[in-house]
Amino acid sequence: MATIVDFQIEELCLGTNLISPFNADQLNPASYDVRIGKNILVQMPDGAWHKMTTPYLLDPGEFILAEIQETITLPADIEATFQLKSSRGREGYEHVMSGYIDPGYSGVITLELVNVNRFKSLPIEEGMKIGQLRFMKTDAPARNPYWDTGHYQQDTEVTPSRVDIFGQVIEGI
16 A cells, blocks of 8 residues: 555546545645535534534534535545644644545545634634545555445535444434
8 A cells, every 4th residue: 555645646636536626735745635614513512413604613622523625536446544734733623533534435524623722712714724635545446445335425515423333324314
């Protein structure tokens, strides 16, 4: 498995729509910057999710779900990981470690964000650079790519969990 670098990411974006929309200014040596989208989900005291739009102030200790602006379309032989930008981490943003993206996934990624800053609320604004995607080429195409097995395939906006802790699909989501 090898990490895909800048010119390879650009070729995939222009040739296979790996990232849409593609912006060369967001390209790094071995990753691609992604930006916060318009919609977020904020959890209410009763546990229900409330859909809101950015801008939003994330209070210390608060957990939200946020979408990215870009649509990702991975072929069956490329996997990806999301990593928070180090500048955002230094400000107090934290991404809950569920950043793996299977080969064959296509859609808008949902991020799980927490403010770990003890004293300051942090802005969540559409267009802000929040993290980066790293892409790796697998040794072979997946036998059962995500388009055959995934619960979040073709998501177009921020999405809460569709699967319970036992792997059962949650009805009504």
